[in-house]
Amino acid sequence: MPFSDYERVVLAHGGGGRVMQRLIRDLFVAAFGGAALERGHDGAVLRPRGPIAVTTDAFTVSPRTFPGGDLGSLAVHGTVNDLAMCGARPLALTASFILEEGLELRELATLVEHMAAAARSCGVEVVTGDTKVVERGKGDGVFITTTGVGELLVDPPPGPERLAPGDAIVVSGPIGEHGVAVLAAREGLSLEPPLVSDAGPVHAAALALVEACEVHCLRDPTRGGLASVLAELATASGSSMHIREADVPVRPAVADTCELLGLDPLYVACEGRFVAFVPAAQVDDALACLRRSGCEQAAHIGALGPASADPLVFAESALGGRRILDLLSSEQLPRIC
Amino acid sequence: MPFSDYERVVLAHGGGGRVMQRLIRDLFVAAFGGAALERGHDGAVLRPRGPIAVTTDAFTVSPRTFPGGDLGSLAVHGTVNDLAMCGARPLALTASFILEEGLELRELATLVEHMAAAARSCGVEVVTGDTKVVERGKGDGVFITTTGVGELLVDPPPGPERLAPGDAIVVSGPIGEHGVAVLAAREGLSLEPPLVSDAGPVHAAALALVEACEVHCLRDPTRGGLASVLAELATASGSSMHIREADVPVRPAVADTCELLGLDPLYVACEGRFVAFVPAAQVDDALACLRRSGCEQAAHIGALGPASADPLVFAESALGGRRILDLLSSEQLPRIC
Structure with missing residues (x-):
């Protein structure tokens, strides 16, 4: 865990400067790994072998942790499942975070680690993402939006x-x-x-x-x-x-x-x-x-x-x-x- | 504009029932149009002709309207631009909304119409989306996350x-x-x-x-x-x-x-x-x-x-x-x- 007790999200974590770079490197790239993220560009390249399905969901579950899961694992499983409902094998996920100033970084790190574990166990890579920080009282800890890209197994797909x-x-x-x-x-x-x-x-x-x-x-x-x-x-x-x-x-x-x-x-x-x-x-x-x-x-x-x-x-x-x-x-x- | 003065976002707009269905039909499907959205499924099918770029961004600009643009147009242009930075021609966008209870529906409708106009002028379709509603004081009006899928013009792409x-x-x-x-x-x-x-x-x-x-x-x-x-x-x-x-x-x-x-x-x-x-x-x-x-x-x-x-x-x-x-x-x- 790269953060000490009581370290919290500050506006600078979404500011495009050194503090944000460190969060991306030490938390997101460290947890999600992968060549696409390490490339350090604003998008990822995918090479699907045919038609694809695309699906997106915002996750705002409250409380963020519940028996059987948390916001992090849910944000992966929910989107992987929506791809499967399109008859598509998951190929890649994107993850976008809206953080509230004051969120404990340790909690964020745990959620991100659970996302990464869920993605690994589904055989899908988080290939690109984004982080924004809003002032205290303008959010609710953390919201995560994931988008999934998958390859259709059959065409036309179920619908x-x-x-x-x-x-x-x-x-x-x-x-x-x-x-x-x-x-x-x-x-x-x-x-x-x-x-x-x-x-x-x-x-x-x-x-x-x-x-x-x-x-x-x-x-x-x-x-x-x-x-x-x-x-x-x-x-x-x-x-x-x-x-x-x-x-x-x-x-x-x-x-x-x-x-x-x-x-x-x-x-x-x-x-x-x-x-x-x-x-x-x-x-x-x-x-x-x-x-x-x-x-x-x-x-x-x-x-x-x-x-x-x-x-x-x-x-x-x-x-x-x-x-x-x-x-x-x-x-x-x-x-x- | 399908909403009267003073109509506001309520929790039911994210509840999966009739009130949410109406919002999706009267606002999102009406503004964004397109065969993919009207299909009424949880994802969209795309048929890219080769390698693709994928990019995602959350938009939280404050104030939501500023000289030269607003949250809606920015959420389209920002992601179209990120695709272009990958050397990719925009093919489709997804849009995910986190609404705060109490937001005026007329303001939301205006933002969505500006998103739709921006997408049309960029030649890109919003193909699928999601809406969540959080309680008053747990958000800031509206946050929009867009994900873009584009076709690479050159391979390897700029990077x-x-x-x-x-x-x-x-x-x-x-x-x-x-x-x-x-x-x-x-x-x-x-x-x-x-x-x-x-x-x-x-x-x-x-x-x-x-x-x-x-x-x-x-x-x-x-x-x-x-x-x-x-x-x-x-x-x-x-x-x-x-x-x-x-x-x-x-x-x-x-x-x-x-x-x-x-x-x-x-x-x-x-x-x-x-x-x-x-x-x-x-x-x-x-x-x-x-x-x-x-x-x-x-x-x-x-x-x-x-x-x-x-x-x-x-x-x-x-x-x-x-x-x-x-x-x-x-x-x-x-x-x-």
Whole structure:
């Protein structure tokens, strides 16, 4: 760790002078390594072998550390996962930091080290970046924006425009763990055992699926959870969707906490799960592939109906009741990513 | 303008629900248009024809509007310019917004419209993005991070590793206007006539130069100004640099304001200028090319000396004195980009 106790971010860390150069060299270049960064230019050169996907996300999670992850690892996994949802193998990331004057440099260093470790474990390099510093009270510690560039595995890639009536809906694992874990950390709820976020990379499983099946669409249910993603994609596809609530995997601890807090797990964010839409005839192959790829609790939860002028998402309860899963006005839980 | 007076950003604008969907549709998709955004997926597909450059920057300029530009146009031009400095023609931009609860939606709409206009005039499309909202007091209105993807015009591209002893140093126009204009706007200095920022796109001139000459390196002198860029590149190249201060173009209004405020124009940021390093034999061609490309005041300001164990930048004054231009500890003017 290149910083002593109590060293803090000052405006000069974003000032383009010696203090900023030292931060870049001792922290960012040291953690991320790589030839592209060491070149010391304002951009990086990549040589993709074909069409690419590009995706970007700002990360503002609060608190910055939660059971199962932190802002640093989330900023890598979130963008790697969005690339995977485009059917793309991650090739490179860029990272842009907005630091608030007064942030402890040790905390920043820990977040950056976790970013670097997450990037290494996903086989992707942070190739270029930027640092800005804003005055105390004009930010919130640190915000990180990452952009990912990936190579498409299939062309055309999975996307909302390829959804088709009859497609089976598969979810890669139990839902809602990220939102509930962040909420518990933020509100100081002491759950026993503590709920751990599902935050993590999904590219290996998602890309294995793309190679094994004809995947029409992939989407990670982050803000707004599974229900919001389905509602959005029902609109995009022009087909209603039908899911069986009893088939949607939810861990008992998540279900209990949601009940206690009055939350609907179908609307709670995940950061390490995805939904896949595949032709009905391939659903067994898809489930087998996901289970081989570490998604032991992957489940077939429903299907797209025929085209509809007013596409909705219907959830059938275990008792045979039926409700409509509409977009909420807002997220139940702000700043979970 | 899709918003009425006094409508403001609320947390729900980042919540993944209906309120966020409406903001994306009515503001971002409406302003940026384009097939990629309308696809409604979390990423965009690009089909570059060869090697690409990638660059990212967070924009936090304060105040958000200044004579000659605003946060929106700056967020496009800054990244387009960084791509050009890599010798790359801009292909696509991503845009990520961190909004503070309470920001007036009309101001956001104006910034986004200026971004869209800047992108159109640079021939580049905003293909994907992200929006987060933080609580009041945890941000500063709006921060924008843009990432650019561009196609290399030449391979290998210009870069610090190609700098060579004897290279001529050329600057594309008068320096320091951006920093001084932002400072004047922030401090409420009433200069008559008002100083206007040089903020703007440089890709047309820079890429014309790359096609006309053997350009070893390009760099835009933003934070820290011309002197800091030269100091950094002297270190990277392992050669000292020598410049003639009298040959560096500085408009009288900038020189006067700097003198009044105790600033050194060589350290004041530009956002619409660049420095080019070309073989000495090509300096006349380079100047002619720049002047044809709208850089009427382009100037040959110095050269790289032979390799040196302790590379420095020497500035020779009009009276024959000599001083060393070192990296400052910090920038003289925070938050100018």
